[in-house]
Amino acid sequence: MTAVATPAPPVGGPRPVPWAKLAWVTWRQHRVALAGVAVLLGGLGLYLLIMRVRIHGAYLAVASCHPAGSAACEVTGRPFSSYYHTAQDMTAILQVIPVLVGVFVGAPLAARELETGTFRFAWTQGCGRLRWAVAKLVLLAIAVTAAAGAFSLLFSWYYQPFFAERFDGVLAPQLFALRGVDFAAWTLAAFAIGAVAGVLIKRTVPAIVASLAIWTGLALATALFLRKHYQASLLTRGSPGYSNPPWVFGQWYTGPNGAPVGQQTIRNVVAHAPESVQNSTNPNAVTAYLTAHHYTQWSTYHPESRFWHFQFIEGGWLLVLSLALLAATIWLVRRRAA
Amino acid sequence: MNVIEAAGLGKRYRRSWALRDASLAVPAGHVVALVGPNGAGKTTLLHLAVGLTAPTAGRVTVLGGVVPGTPAALDQIAFVAQDAPLYRNLSVADMLHLTRNLNRRWDQRRAEARLAELAIPLRRKVGRLSGGQQAQLALTLALARRPALLVLDEPLSSLDPLARHDFMASVMAAVAEDGVSVVLSSHVLADLERVADYLILLSAGQVQVAGEVDDLLAGHRMLAGPAEAAGDVAERLAVVHVHRAGALAHLLVRSNGAAEPAPSGWESSPVGLEELVLAYLREPGAGALPGPSARATQDSGVPA
Numbered sequence: 009m010t011a012v013a014t015p016a017p018p019v020g021g022p023r024p025v026p027w028a029k030l031a032w033v034t035w036r037q038h039r040v041a042l043a044g045v046a047v048l049l050g051g052l053g054l055y056l057l058i059m060r061v062r063i064h065g066a067y068l069a070v071a072s073c074h075p076a077g078s079a080a081c082e083v084t085g086r087p088f089s090s091y092y093h094t095a096q097d098m099t100a101i102l103q104v105i106p107v108l109v110g111v112f113v114g115a116p117l118a119a120r121e122l123e124t125g126t127f128r129f130a131w132t133q134g135c136g137r138l139r140w141a142v143a144k145l146v147l148l149a150i151a152v153t154a155a156a157g158a159f160s161l162l163f164s165w166y167y168q169p170f171f172a173e174r175f176d177g178v179l180a181p182q183l184f185a186l187r188g189v190d191f192a193a194w195t196l197a198a199f200a201i202g203a204v205a206g207v208l209i210k211r212t213v214p215a216i217v218a219s220l221a222i223w224t225g226l227a228l229a230t231a232l233f234l235r236k237h238y239q240a241s242l243l244t245r246g247s248p249g250y251s252n253p254p255w256v257f258g259q260w261y262t263g264p265n266g267a268p269v270g271q272q273t274i275r276n277v278v279a280h281a282p283e284s285v286q287n288s289t290n291p292n293a294v295t296a297y298l299t300a301h302h303y304t305q306w307s308t309y310h311p312e313s314r315f316w317h318f319q320f321i322e323g324g325w326l327l328v329l330s331l332a333l334l335a336a337t338i339w340l341v342r343r344r345a346a
Numbered sequence: 347m348n349v350i351e352a353a354g355l356g357k358r359y360r361r362s363w364a365l366r367d368a369s370l371a372v373p374a375g376h377v378v379a380l381v382g383p384n385g386a387g388k389t390t391l392l393h394l395a396v397g398l399t400a401p402t403a404g405r406v407t408v409l410g411g412v413v414p415g416t417p418a419a420l421d422q423i424a425f426v427a428q429d430a431p432l433y434r435n436l437s438v439a440d441m442l443h444l445t446r447n448l449n450r451r452w453d454q455r456r457a458e459a460r461l462a463e464l465a466i467p468l469r470r471k472v473g474r475l476s477g478g479q480q481a482q483l484a485l486t487l488a489l490a491r492r493p494a495l496l497v498l499d500e501p502l503s504s505l506d507p508l509a510r511h512d513f514m515a516s517v518m519a520a521v522a523e524d525g526v527s528v529v530l531s532s533h534v535l536a537d538l539e540r541v542a543d544y545l546i547l548l549s550a551g552q553v554q555v556a557g558e559v560d561d562l563l564a565g566h567r568m569l570a571g572p573a574e575a576a577g578d579v580a581e582r583l584a585v586v587h588v589h590r591a592g593a594l595a596h597l598l599v600r601s602n603g604a605a606e607p608a609p610s611g612w613e614s615s616p617v618g619l620e621e622l623v624l625a626y627l628r629e630p631g632a633g634a635l636p637g638p639s640a641r642a643t644q645d646s647g648v649p650a
Contacts, residue, residue, distance in 0.1 A: 022418060132397070
C-alpha cells in the first residue's frame with residue numbers, strides 16, 4: 009500500500025461551502041415545520057381576511073348612524089357588537105401563536121440531531137458545525153419572524169374598526185403583543201428560547217415543553233409587571249376618560265385629609281348619598297358627590313400616544329434577548345462535547 | 347505524514363477519564379484497526395480525531411498537523427459514526443443531495459455508481475433500508491466526499507456476517523482505488539484481522555499497543571515449555587504474558603525475530619494477531635509502543 013500524497017491545504021483553509029447550499033439543506037430539513045407554520049398562519053390569516061370584509065359593512069352602519077347612542081343606533085350596532093365578541097375570542101387564541109410557531113421550529117433544530125445521533129453526521133461534514141448552525145438559525149429566525157410580522161399586520165387591519173369605535177385602546181394588554189413589532193419579536197424570542205433549550209436539553213419533547221413554560225412565564229411577567237414601567241406613568245385626578253382609551257392600571261381614592269382610603273370607605277360614603285345621586289344614570293353624579301365631600305379619585309395611566317414608544321422598547325429588548333440566545337446556541341454547538 | 351498524531355491526549359467526562367495520556371502516530375496509507383474492549387475509549391479517540399469533541403488534556407492533530415474540526419480537517423476527513431446515523435425520513439436521493447450541499451467536494455457519479463452496484467434504490471426512505479444498506483449508504487456518502495482519511499466507528503457491529511463481508515469489501519475497494527487512509531474501530535478483532543495492516547490496542551483509556559501488524563507479529567514469539575522453568579525464562583526475556591496449563595506454560599515474549607534461538611527445553615512458534623491481542627488485554631500493565639509514539643511527542647514539540 010502506498011502513502012497518499014495529500015496536498016497541504018491552502019493557508020486559511022479551503023473555500024467554505026456556499027451559504028446557498030446550506031440554505032437548501034435548511035429548507036429540506038425544516039420544510040415540514042415551515043409548512044406547518046404556513047398552514048397555521050395562512051389559515052388564521054384567511055379567517056381574519058374574510059371576517060374583516062364582513063365586519064366592514066357592520067362598521068360602516070355604526071359609523072354613519074346618528075345620533076350615536078340613540079336606541080335606533082343601538083339596534084343598528086348589534087351586528088358590529090357581535091363581531092366584536094368574536095374578535096375577543098380570536099384575540100385570546102392568537103396570544104399563543106408566537107410561542108407555537110417559534111418553539112416548534114426552534115426547539116427541534118438541534119435537539120432532534122442530538123436525540124437521534126445525527127449530529128455526528130451533520131457536524132463532521134465539510135461545511136463544519138459553525139456554518140451549519142449559523143445558516144439554520146439565521147434563515148429559520150428570519151422565516152418565522154417575517155411570517156409573524158406579516159400576520160400581525162393583517163391582524164392590525166382586521167382589528168382597526170374596533171379601535172376606531174373605541175371598543176379597545178391600543179395599549180390594552182391583550183392587544184398590545186399582537187400588533188406593531190411585538191408579535192414578530194415575541195415569535196423570534198420563542199424561536200431563540202427553543203433553539204437554546206434544544207442544545208441544552210438535547211431531547212425534542214422536553215425542550216419544547218421547557219421552552220413553552222419559559223416563554224409563557226416571560227410573556228406573563230412582561231404583560232403584568234414589566235410593560236407599565238417602560239416609561240413613568242401619568243397621574244391624573246379622576247379618571248383619564250374613555251374618548252381616547254388610555255391604559256389605566258392604578259385607581260384609588262384619597263380622603264379629606266389627603267390620605268388614601270379603601271374601597272369600603274367609598275362605598276359607605278356613597279351609601280349615605282341622596283337617592284337622586286345613587287340612582288343617577290350619569291356616573292359623574294357620584295363623582296361630583298364624592299368630590300363635594302372631599303374624596304378624590306386618582307388614576308395612573310399611559311396615554312395611547314405612547315403605543316409606538318412602548319412597542320419599540322419591548323421589541324428592542326426582545327430582539328437583544330433573542331440575538332443573545334441565538335449567539336449562545338451557536339456557542340454551545342461549537343463547544344459542545346459529543 | 348501522520349493521519350492521526352496524539353501527544354498526552356486525554357478526555358474526561360465528568361469524573362472519569364475515557365482516554366488518558368494517549369500518545370500515538372498513525373502514518374498515512376494504512377488500514378488501521380483500533381481495537382479494545384467496550385469502554386476502552388475507542389469512540390472517544392475517534393471523536394477527538396474528527397473534531398466532534400475537544401480534548402481535556404494534551405493535543406491531537408490529523409493529516410500532518412491540522413487541528414481536528416477546522417475547515418481544512420473536516421474537508422478531508424469523512425467519518426461514519428457508530429450505527430451510521432442518517433436522516434431516516436429522507437430518501438436516499440435526498441440524502442445524497444443533502445450531503446453534497448454540506449460539502450465542498452463531492453463526487454455524485456461515484457456515489458450513484460456505488461449505489462447502483464449495491465442495488466440500493468434512490469427513491470427509498472433511508473429508514474426503510476436494511477441495516478447493511480444503511481451502513482453501505484453511509485460509507486457511500488463518506489467516499490463520495492473523496493476524503494484523504496476515512497474514519498469508521500464500529501462499522502460492523504450491527505451487521506450480519508454477509509453484510510460485514512460486503513462492507514469490508516467496499517472499504518478495501520476504496521483503498522485500492524484511491525489510496526484513502528482508513529481507521530476503523532471494533533471490539534471484535536476477527537472483523538479486522540484480515541484487512542488491517544496497522545493495529546492500535548486501547549484498553550482502559552490508554553494506548554497499550556500500536557504498530558504495523560507485520561512488525562508486531564515479527565516482534566513477538568510464543569514459547570511453550572515446562573511451567574516450573576517459566577520464572578527463569580522471564581528473567582532473561584521480555585515476557586508479556588504467561589499462560590499456565592498444568593505442567594506446561596505458554597509465554598508470549600518480545601523478540602528480535604524468529605532467528606533468535608529458543609531457550610533449551612522450550613519450543614518457539616510464531617504468534618497470531620488474535621493471540622497477541624488477547625495476551626496484552628490480559629496484562630494491562632504491559633505495553634508495546636514502538637517508535638512512532640515517542641516521535642509524535644518530539645515532532646509536535648508539545649510536552650505531554
